[in-house]
Amino acid sequence: MPRDTSGPPPVLDVLILGAGISGIGCAAYLKREVPGKSWRILEMREDLGGTWDLFRYPGIRSDSDLYTFAYEFKPWESRNAIAGAAEIKAYIAETATENGIRGRIAFGRKVVACDWSSAEALWTVTTQTGADGARETWRARWIFSATGYYDYDRGFRPAFDGEEQFAGRIVHPQAWPEDLDHAGKRIAVIGSGATAVTLLPALAKDAAHVTQIQRTPTYVMPLPLEDPLAKALRPFLSKTRIHAILRRKNIWQQSLFFTLCQRYPAAMRKLIRKVNAKSLPKGFDVDTHFNPPYDPWDQRLCVVPGGDLFRTIRDGRADVVTGRIARFTATGIEMADGSHVEADIVVTATGLNLKLLGGAAYSVDGKPVTPSEHVIFKGMMLDGVPNLALSIGYTNSSWTLKVGLLCQYFCRLLAEMDRRGMDVCAPERPARAMALRPLLDFKAGYVQRSLDMLPRQGDTFPWEMTFNYSADARMMKKGRVIEPELKLSPAPSRRIAEVG
Template sequence: MTDHVDVLIVGAGLSGIGAAYRLQTMCKGKTYTILESRSASGGTWDLFRYPGIRSDSDMYTLSYPFKPWTHGNAIADGEDIRRYIHETAHENKIDQHIRFGHRVTRASWSSEEALWTIEATNDERPVVITASFLFLCSGYYNYDAGFTPEFPGLEDFQGEVVHPQFWTDDVDYDDKEVVVIGSGATAITLIPSMADRTKHLTMLQRSPSYIISLPQDDPIASFLRKVLPLGLAHRLTRRKNAALAIGFYVFAQRFPRLASRLLIGAARKRLPDDLDPRHLTPDYNPWDQRLCIVPNSDLFRTIRHGKASIVTDHVAQFTKTGIDLESGDHLPADLVITATGLQVVAFGQIEMDVDGEKVDPHEKYVYKGMMFSGLPNFAWCVGYTNASWTLRADLTMQYVCRLINHMDANGYAFGMPDPTGAEGESAPLLNLQSGYIKRVAGMLPQQGSNSPWTIRQNWFLDSRDSRRADLDEAMVWTVRKPVAVAG
């Protein structure tokens, strides 16, 4: 037998659980199922278990607007975030709709039946489900493989090499020489979390990242929770933090040199005076790549106390005892951690076809940041690159629910953004210059230069427009066929 639901959600992480909540509250009566490839919910926060794993956004914007964040830490560790997601699923009985261990492999659309047929595997057994609407909430990176460059001589290295995405509890770094390759959010999280137990820890970076220190707790949020109802305090804190994040992004885009001086200057004040400035000076403008956050200056403090050091250089080759650098220096290492990035994928690596024609994601244009030209009854939940993921994700969830209700009210069997997509010059879907984005630019969908074919990195403008959105704009609708009645 083939099961059928009104909406199939793929992924039981932060986005999938939020999407299910919105469906339950905004589209009452609609049936749904969540397919999750892993054995537990939580998504990113269940997968990553490396030391110090934490949010790279404040939790008042990363958390759901309908479930206030009450923990003391604004920058939270992975376990607290995972617990928060589990609580949300349990409190709203969403966990009863999750099928764990189900990996979606294919999705086929039939215009004749107005249905998606979704193929999945569960313990290598095939599973087939049909759905009227397909909602991907599985993020945009590969859960099965991280990115590691091909390092010459790696097979000669006699120590251990670990990618953070596949960290296990038996990784031993006590009293060892450790080299972390990378300078992004993962690297700057690992170093202060491991440094007290290592002999020495070195961050080897090809180029620096912009790093900003924020307080671990939010005193304004704590005060508001004391004097205001919890829900109101959460909404005000959320708006305050969103305004700060987006305001600095806009400032950095308009005045990149000034923003660069401010960020580098703030970092230098927290680091030893004799530290070479090139270790802190990126070769790009702020927000060309994602800004890295450290709570309470923990990374700077670790370096200042001599427990860790920074080396800016390139790997020439691995040796038996460590890494030879292009400068001629040698880094001794017992353990090398390749914090070298993620592998970004489109549409969760699901093979898709529409009426028998294979879908090439790169040929599609994003519509209002969530749907795609020529793909019927389909949405992909992708968050902001310049602010908290959930700010954008929750707008997408609510829009999808309004769209489903709009279809029912007008007797539409299905609808899709105009198959011709945007006119004029196109741009990449994700507007960052990070290596993990540039590597897959030719695989991801594109965006245009004008609304509704662009992604605007501004939650306040998007929030306003989302409430006033024309649900028929650039959409092609198909009316539900009348049912023949005997006699």
Template structure:
């Protein structure tokens, strides 16, 4: 089989990868490209996850692409609607013709002599193919698609019911009339609880400690009103601007006035669940808002389920599983027919691909993070990681625009490679974690896999839209750090 050669290889056909391809087609029209997707469908996260109630916890006016208005009715959209939006984008722009499905990238080696990556991908039948790419653009997401985070519980094999993980939800699982215990308190758990209460006999969310949860209207009424009077693009841009401003101001408030924010949020929560609910035990986290991600629930659905007694929260620790359910350290036993382990994700760096430069393996934990998208000493490689404190796509769009600007700049310099390179003044930098000040479990469990940040730009990953936007769109690409060859 002949080896395919492209200017740019995009890895991943999810929200980031499809958006990257649109930017590339429009801003670098002379570049050839292909997309390798390990699965057999477009959508990434929104194709993989199929559990009840799957939805975004970011509004679609900011989770959507900057170039394609969101025209759905809900701002906090269902997973199927998001998958359709991504697929529609690919079809409208002809991106689907560039996707190679069932191509799971295993390795990538950069040749300095030939100035290209040799990428090896495995097909569904186990055979492998090669591709030569001058530039490698990783849009493979941030978590392990094959395996969610799944701690082992004492005596879980004794449980007579079914244990399921949301990442691999059984298509034929019938929970009608069943007692369901959901282990976890993150975004997945707070989505599952209200989605399952109408069919299940009982639904209990079992948590070690609470998470900050905030209600938001499922529909953005201002955005829907604007659609009636303005062209779709104008209405979308205004709604996007409005929501970005709100997100940034709220995040700034949580950082500068955490106690004030906590009081306001708790007041809202108490109003939602009623005066008799034990908010202190079950809904008051022991950390400040946005020290970890805040969970959004549409139209108070979780709070309504709690207030009406359709669902409950148990705040305790698991001692062991029993044939009939879960024994807690307090001595209580939670009866269960089905246990859902909504215990989180396993982060993985760059799609678990083995990278090397001239045959020498790249240890990303020994690299420095250039502006949260490139790696010291690694040529012609960009990866997309979105915002943890705002919608993912806001950053993915910025990175896509930056990549196009960088490729065009390389052409203007007649350069075949670009490598972030440490300067003499960068020696002795004090290393910081790749994402700083965000101690969520899925982040801290994976710190050893990821690059280091330095104390100041460009070796930082600020995760702040207002800080990054100006550089990604207009910053100097001859900054003395990007080394062209």
């Protein structure tokens, strides 16, 4: 979407940063809930979809069911409860088309700086575009950062001893080479998270053999590819009605399972182990390869649709090696116990890095904003930073469930500020001493590596991160819009006009 830069840029009500599932969802909610607002989306890639456009590794799919990962307002119509990237991206694109969003996306714009001026009550956003890095400026009353918290430039990639000796190819899933032919090859996949358990069955379809190498196991649970209840209801109810029923059912199931894991970890560990043992070959060493040393949901639990991971292991096309890597060799990987994994290709599914706010430099009246020095408000704003909303989803459930609620609250906030004749709002940290905690109480490696760069959370509402959908829905959809800690003011230009 080219823009005339010969004069001062127009002032928008909202600039949405990112055209992934969060950004497209925010735009749709703005159009539905506050139709008078002007907005645009800035997207650094050349197409929408975010994560689902970036990642191209074999088998990439969601690790949440699509009835809860999809938008509340748009039914998920596919029969696949767990879907691949192509289906999810098509769903996001269809949402954009149906809501007239695509034409209001500026593609190829990498946001490098966002500067707030209290004198103007405006954000000035600087973007780079094109091969020459040409700069543009955009101005808006609000920023809605829909960039998530992953680093889209590079994944986490530890160095291994002896890598230079390896005669094969080493690839990271976040930068999957288009020319990589893995057919008939021996492949070692290093990692134990969602990416690794997705890659194993996908690669095994054509590879000679695939070995998953993990230092520590992860909890893995099979889930039907097609929800049985959806199949039963399909002849009798509309797609919209089925989506609503399945969404409520799965929200309840997710909440119940998480709660049981938190309250009865030993019992849930036994249950998960029993399911795994039933799915794996007779005599398989379940406790070594699928029984983590931590409790269920201390880290995110991996879902395998149709039990494809277990089926691949049963068929002998893949196996699992658990232990510490000693070094790479010319022909594979040597483990600390002396065993050797032969490989022609090594895939380092070693995780992601976090990058808040897309890595852009933020400032307020010339003072740089350091996120780690701020406290989160209602899970979506930073104390002392005006007119900035963040989209951070659930870690214990579908990401989009929380983002959808944040978008609805954001629309309510804009409408209420208009009703009061206010232009600026910023959370103000209470004067009392407030105990601070990490933003995410989650033991996943990618979170633990990045806690020091993330905002903090406080010790009570509204300064705590919340992870209960039912309670959050009541708060965001029907609760009080303006909390006492949220300070509102008119723009200076409005005050001058009123005095005049």
